[in-house]
Amino acid sequence: MHFKYNFHFNFMKHSKKFMLFSIIVTLLGVVFLFTEGLNRGVDFKAGTTLDINVGASVDKAKAEELITAAGLSHGVITPGGERVSIRFDKVLSEAEVAKVKDGFIAAYGKDVSLEENTVDTSLAQELARKAIYAVLIASVFISVYVWIRFEWRFAVSSIVSLLHDAFFTISIFSIFHLEVNLTFVAAILTIVGYSINDTIVIFDRIRENMRFAKVKNYDDLSHLVDASVSQTLTRSINTVLTVFVGALLLFILGGESIRNFSLAMMIGLLCGAYSSIFIASPLWALMKKGSLNKPGKAAVAKP
Numbered sequence: 001m002h003f004k005y006n007f008h009f010n011f012m013k014h015s016k017k018f019m020l021f022s023i024i025v026t027l028l029g030v031v032f033l034f035t036e037g038l039n040r041g042v043d044f045k046a047g048t049t050l051d052i053n054v055g056a057s058v059d060k061a062k063a064e065e066l067i068t069a070a071g072l073s074h075g076v077i078t079p080g081g082e083r084v085s086i087r088f089d090k091v092l093s094e095a096e097v098a099k100v101k102d103g104f105i106a107a108y109g110k111d112v113s114l115e116e117n118t119v120d121t122s123l124a125q126e127l128a129r130k131a132i133y134a135v136l137i138a139s140v141f142i143s144v145y146v147w148i149r150f151e152w153r154f155a156v157s158s159i160v161s162l163l164h165d166a167f168f169t170i171s172i173f174s175i176f177h178l179e180v181n182l183t184f185v186a187a188i189l190t191i192v193g194y195s196i197n198d199t200i201v202i203f204d205r206i207r208e209n210m211r212f213a214k215v216k217n218y219d220d221l222s223h224l225v226d227a228s229v230s231q232t233l234t235r236s237i238n239t240v241l242t243v244f245v246g247a248l249l250l251f252i253l254g255g256e257s258i259r260n261f262s263l264a265m266m267i268g269l270l271c272g273a274y275s276s277i278f279i280a281s282p283l284w285a286l287m288k289k290g291s292l293n294k295p296g297k298a299a300v301a302k303p
Helices: 011-035 060-069 094-108 121-149 152-175 182-212 218-253 256-289
Strands: 047-053 076-080 083-088 113-119
Touching: 011 152, 011 218, 011 256, 047 094, 060 076, 060 083, 060 094, 083 256, 094 113, 121 152, 121 182, 152 182, 152 256, 182 218, 182 256, 218 256
Parallel strands: none
Antiparallel strands: 047 083, 047 113, 076 083
């Protein structure tokens, strides 16, 4: 089903307010990143994660009791029905893993199964470094494509928008101390893809309208951007809603291992739609303003 939204808003008039909001959140994120850092999962720091299926309902208190009985500090325990995930900040030896498994078998029976995931220090550092490289390389190639396909102002605006979306999501995870792992990196890369998709749709409409409009001053340019965003608003909202509902269902019904991935996707999708309208488009208009010399009014087809 396709929904049509007859919604008109003076986007350019209020763009400075939204830019200020983004700057505040970004600065807040920088403060938290430097003071608190990210809550790195076992993928990005040395440690061991044990996923244990006990075949019966298990609560956090019982899991803590069994871990303590095995002579270990219980670390971070995440129960989920018949499964429990336990993350240790150190690499466990085979003997320590065996003690944990034996304790759960004694409490819940022989049907207990255990999956171990261990990352040493060097591998954790390499994964973190490659995750950063992946996001940066993706952003660079996307900006080069936009530069070739459109013009340099569009490329600069799109890369600022992409970095804004990625850092905004990272800031939220830092502020609320949510765990960051490899699925989070996958979410960031997916967010980058959806964000540039929204941005290019608006930029393509702006370029088409520029072909027929007589833009002579900044007011004309603002009117053109507002018209272009309004003309693509229905498509942008429908696209975001479709993917957002899928991510929301994954967050509610999915397992614990993909919950933060789903949450990052939801935040990033909303942020991507927001930045395409209130960051990328106004930023392009500000850069384009310098090339306008003549006064006058532009004729832009209304949606």
